[in-house]
Amino acid sequence: MMDLLLRCALLALGLWLFARALRGQADLYFSGPMAYISAAVLLVFVCLALFAPEISPQNPYDLAQLNILDGRLAPGSSSLDDAMVYHLGTDDQGRDILSGILYGLRVSLTVSLLTTLLAMTIGVLVGMYAAWKGGKAEAFLMRLVDLQLSFPSILVALMLMASFGRGVDKVVVALVIVQWAYYARTVRGTALAETSKDYIAAARCLGFSDARILLRHLLPNCVPPLLVISTIQVANTIVLESSLSFLGVGVPITNPSLGLLISNGYGYMLSGQYWMSIYPGLALLAIVAAINLVGDRLRDTINPRLKR
Amino acid sequence: MSVLEVQELQTHFSTRNGVVKAVDGVSFSLAEGQVLGLVGESGSGKSVTGFSILRLVDVPGRIVGGRILFRGQDLAAMSQAEMRAIRGNRIAMIFQDPLMTLNPVLRIDTQMVEAVQAHHRVSKKAALARAADALTRVGIPSALERLSAYPHQFSGGMRQRVAIAIALLNEPDLIVADEPTTALDVTIQSQILSEVQGLTRESGTALIWITHDLAVVAGLADEIAVMYAGRIVETGPIDAVLRQPRHPYTNGLLGSIPGNSRRGQALQQIPGMAPNMAQLPAGCAFAPRCAFSSEQCRSQTPDAQALSLTRSLRCHHPLPEGVSP
Numbered sequence: 164m165m166d167l168l169l170r171c172a173l174l175a176l177g178l179w180l181f182a183r184a185l186r187g188q189a190d191l192y193f194s195g196p197m198a199y200i201s202a203a204v205l206l207v208f209v210c211l212a213l214f215a216p217e218i219s220p221q222n223p224y225d226l227a228q229l230n231i232l233d234g235r236l237a238p239g240s241s242s243l244d245d246a247m248v249y250h251l252g253t254d255d256q257g258r259d260i261l262s263g264i265l266y267g268l269r270v271s272l273t274v275s276l277l278t279t280l281l282a283m284t285i286g287v288l289v290g291m292y293a294a295w296k297g298g299k300a301e302a303f304l305m306r307l308v309d310l311q312l313s314f315p316s317i318l319v320a321l322m323l324m325a326s327f328g329r330g331v332d333k334v335v336v337a338l339v340i341v342q343w344a345y346y347a348r349t350v351r352g353t354a355l356a357e358t359s360k361d362y363i364a365a366a367r368c369l370g371f372s373d374a375r376i377l378l379r380h381l382l383p384n385c386v387p388p389l390l391v392i393s394t395i396q397v398a399n400t401i402v403l404e405s406s407l408s409f410l411g412v413g414v415p416i417t418n419p420s421l422g423l424l425i426s427n428g429y430g431y432m433l434s435g436q437y438w439m440s441i442y443p444g445l446a447l448l449a450i451v452a453a454i455n456l457v458g459d460r461l462r463d464t465i466n467p468r469l470k471r
Numbered sequence: 472m473s474v475l476e477v478q479e480l481q482t483h484f485s486t487r488n489g490v491v492k493a494v495d496g497v498s499f500s501l502a503e504g505q506v507l508g509l510v511g512e513s514g515s516g517k518s519v520t521g522f523s524i525l526r527l528v529d530v531p532g533r534i535v536g537g538r539i540l541f542r543g544q545d546l547a548a549m550s551q552a553e554m555r556a557i558r559g560n561r562i563a564m565i566f567q568d569p570l571m572t573l574n575p576v577l578r579i580d581t582q583m584v585e586a587v588q589a590h591h592r593v594s595k596k597a598a599l600a601r602a603a604d605a606l607t608r609v610g611i612p613s614a615l616e617r618l619s620a621y622p623h624q625f626s627g628g629m630r631q632r633v634a635i636a637i638a639l640l641n642e643p644d645l646i647v648a649d650e651p652t653t654a655l656d657v658t659i660q661s662q663i664l665s666e667v668q669g670l671t672r673e674s675g676t677a678l679i680w681i682t683h684d685l686a687v688v689a690g691l692a693d694e695i696a697v698m699y700a701g702r703i704v705e706t707g708p709i710d711a712v713l714r715q716p717r718h719p720y721t722n723g724l725l726g727s728i729p730g731n732s733r734r735g736q737a738l739q740q741i742p743g744m745a746p747n748m749a750q751l752p753a754g755c756a757f758a759p760r761c762a763f764s765s766e767q768c769r770s771q772t773p774d775a776q777a778l779s780l781t782r783s784l785r786c787h788h789p790l791p792e793g794v795s796p
Contacts, residue, residue, distance in 0.1 A: 297530075361571035367527055369559030369586045369637070379585070383576040 170213045177209065184390075184465060192464040201456035208450045212268040219262035220247050224417060233257035235431065238438050252438035254427055260438060263424050264446050270420035271447070274331060275400035278338040279393055285339065286346020287389070291377055293347070294354035305351065311344035317406055324412035331414050334407060338400055349392055353385040387465060394458025398451040405447060421447045473540075474644050474677040475524070476500040480537035480547075482516075482523045488749040493519040493532065495701035498775075501645070501694075504675040506668075508688030508709065510724070511698035512745045517681045520698070521647045524679070525564055526554050542644065560590040563638035567650040569631035573622035579633060580618040586640050605636040610666055628659035635663070639670065645677045652687060664691055685724060689713055694781075697721045700746055700756035703775070707782030717778065717789040719761050755787065763788045 185192050192198055211218060221228055232243050238252040238260075251260040289308075293301040311319075323337035357363065358381065366376045405422025407413035409429075414420045419427070421443045428439020482494040494516045501507050511517045522528050524539055526546060539546040541562065546554065558564075566572040574582055583602035584595055593601075599618065606614035609632040622630060631651060638646050648667075652660040668691055671678050682688060688695055688709065695713070696706040697720065705718040716722040723741035743760040746752065752759055758768040765788065773785045 361566045361568055362574045364527065365564070365566055365572045365634070365637075366574070367558070368525060368564040369589060370555040370557065371559075371585070371589055372555065375589075380574050380577070384574070386576075 167217075174210065174213055184461060188464050192460055197456060198460045201453045201460070204449060204453040205457050208268060208446075208453065209272070211265055212272050215262075215265040215269055219259070219265040221259040221262040223258045223262045223266050223419070230257045235436055235439075237436075251442045252436075254424075254439045255431070260424070260442050263419060264421065264443050267419050267421040267424050267443060268446065268450070270331065270414055270418060271401050271404060271422070271450075274334055274338070274404045274414070274420065275397050277335050278342065278400045278404075279397050281335070281339045282342040282396070283346050283389065283393055285343040286348075287350050287382070287385070289343070290347040290350030290352075291354050291381060291385070294351045294358060295373070295377060295381075301351075304347070308344040308347050308351075311341075312348065316341040316403060320403060320407055321410065321412060324407055329412065329415045331418060334404055334413050337407075338403060341403070342396060342400065345392060345396065346389065349388055350385050353388050354381055357381055357384045387462065390465060391458060391462040394454055394461065398454040398458075401447065401451055401454075473500040473502050474505075474542060475679075476538075476540040477520075477524070478538045478540065480520065480523055480539060481535045482519050482528055482532055483535045484532045486531060486749065491748045492701050492751070493748060494523060496537070497698070497701070497703055498537075499694075499696050499703065499706060501677045501679065503644070503677055504671060505694060506671060506678045506680060506692045508692030508695045509679055509681045509698060510683065510685060510688055510695060512683060514745050514748060515698040516701040516748075517698050518649050521564070521649050521679060521681050524645075524647055525558055525562060527558075556590070559586060559643075560641045561643055562645045562647065563641070563643040565631075565634050565638050565646060565648040565651040568654050569627050569634055569651075570654070572634050573630055575622055578619055578621055579625075583618070583637055583640060586637050590641055601640060602636070605639050606633070608639065608670065609633075609636045610662070611636070628655050628663065631655060631659075631663060632666075635667065635670075639674075639676075642674060643676060645679070646671075647679045647681070649681045650683070651680075653682065653684070660687070667691070685713070685728060697724070700748065700751060702756070702785060704757065704785045705783070707778070711782060715792065717782075717784050717792075718786050719763050719788075719790060720757050722790055723760075755785075763790075 193202075216222070223229075230243060233249070233253050234255050234257045236249050236253045238250060239248065240252070241248050247259070249259050249261070251264070253259055254263065289304055293304040320337050320341050323340060324333065327333040327337060363376060363380060366380045371380075401421075404413055404420060405425065408420050408422035409426040411426065414423060416423065424443035425440045425447070428436070428443070432440055477500070478498050480494055480497045481492065484491040484493055497516070497520055499507065509517045509520065519528060519532065523534055524546065526534070526549070528534060534547055537547065541557070546557070549557075573579070580599060580602060583605070584598040587593060587598040587601055588595075603614045603618060606617060611617055611629065611632055617625075622633070625633060635651070652663055655663065664687065667678070670676070680688060680691060692709045694706065695709045696703045697712075697718065698704065699720050705712060705716065705721045712721065713725065716725055720741070723739070726739035727741065729738060741760055746756055746759070752769070754767075754769045754771050755761070755764070755773050758764040761768065767787050771787070773787050775783050775785050777783045778789075
């Protein structure tokens with residue numbers, strides 16, 4: 164019961180943040196059919212993920228509920244005991260693909276949101292500090308960022324996961340290490356441009372402390388580009404985590420994400436049992452596209468420089 | 472008692488091309504309620520002088536010499552924390568471009584309340600009342616409603632009024648205004664000038680008005696200081712200096728203003744360009760452009776000489792008295 168309340172609160176928090184980001188500019192945001200569709204798709208997916216235990220016909224993690232005799236059933240077939248219909252088919256363990264997708268969405272979204280939040284926090288702190296401080300500190304931090312960005316992220320993540328072992332927490336840590344540098348570089352660039360503007364000089368003229376100028380005056384002005392890359396990065400992270408899971412170094416097999424579901428069904432693709440991979444793949448495609456579209460619209464709405 | 476006394480201020484920038492002496496031995500003083508017009512071409516060091524007073528010169532610039540006595544305390548020797556307590560509180564600044572000086576993402580009330588609360592322990596309500604009062608004083612109608620607007624909802628002139636209101640918030644002893652009307656159109660400029668004049672008279676705030684527009688200072692300032700290449704070349708009461716300039720540079724500046732009396736004649740202009748500050752000529756920096764320059768000018772830097780109690784000059788060959796521009 165507590166758990167359900169918590170999830171409702173989480174949903175409310177998300178909606179509130181979204182409404183606050185729009186702040187009375189909802190008509191500007193919802194200016195085309197794509198805006199409605201993408202927002203609706205995202206909302207549906209988030210709700211599906213949040214309330215998966217209530218919605219899904221089966222608990223795909225509870226091995227006692229699975230019947231190996233129901234394995235690899237085509238979409239629409241009934242279970243052996245006629246207790247339920249597998250609308251999207253089953254995998255080789257007899258696991259309902261629909262339930263697998265719902266639970267997989269949870270894993271994928273949790274990992275990507277956590278990663279983005281952590282990576283953004285670290286990146287913003289590093290980037291703003293570098294831009295403000297300048298000199299040797301900036302040179303050192305930015306070379307670190309360059310070094311980080313000079314390796315393909317999937318390669319670094321693969322190496323990290325190979326040494327960490329599987330686990331949701333480990334995936335998050337590995338992805339944060341891979342992604343903080345994007346934020347640091349972007350924020351440093353914006354912060355440098357903003358610092359040279361008069362309103363920062365004016366803030367200094369008013370006798371504000373450095374911390375106050377950084378957090379209250381500089382940071383909010385760095386948000387628009389951050390918002391854009393963070394939404395794109397949420398989508399990217401979902402893909403990256405799925406790739407890791409697909410390659411067998413991501414989340415544990417008992418806690419499948421969308422990527423792991425695709426990977427599990429991949430072996431049966433050529434034998435015509437497409438549903439094990441295709442449906443999780445479609446879900447992945449839809450949510451990534453929805454997040455990107457919502458992010459794009461948000462950027463267009465919020466950025467005061469694009470207005471008028 | 473003077474509010475501000477700047478003595479032999481030197482602010483230098485160390486660049487790849489050598490040391491740029493942006494401000495080189497500037498001295499002036501300012502009494503309560505007095506308005507000083509600091510005039511000069513671009514790059515003459517007038518803005519750097521203003522920023523030096525607030526100790527906000529960015530690297531590679533540094534105040535390398537002189538004293539800035541503000542009510543008897545030397546600002547140049549103060550710690551950062553002491554300086555912060557003075558900025559925006561005892562000394563305020565107004566910038567050139569009103570479109571850039573207000574934070575675009577914060578509402579006006581947020582910015583004004585913050586400016587009050589940074590220096591005074593007052594409630595938000597009291598700070599808001601003060602902000603509304605300041606907005607009214609600079610001539611913004613229905614101040615209470617305008618408080619909750621964002622900067623982009625104001626026009627350029629209105630934004631500069633808001634910037635001036637923020638400068639006035641803590642009732643400073645001194646305001647440094649760095650070309651605050653340059654970016655505004657002429658009608659707004661004259662409105663703001665007359666309002667600023669009234670406000671300083673009313674509150675006894677001393678004002679340094681940095682500009683390149685002699686017409687602006689003529690109607691506003693009590694004193695004028697003309698800067699050239701980091702030095703004050705002529706200073707004195709505004710009427711005396713403008714009516715009878717003694718430095719050839721001041722004379723040249725006045726001669727280059729279009730006026731009704733010389734309709735049809737070609738405008739006089741000062742020949743040449745402002746010097747490269749990294750490679751100043753020996754002797755008087757103005758000598759290469761000066762019609763009166765001599766061998767002495769090219770070898771020997773003129774010292775400031777007092778013409779009277781209030782006027783002083785840096786020139787080997789001052790224009791004779793009785794010559795009007």
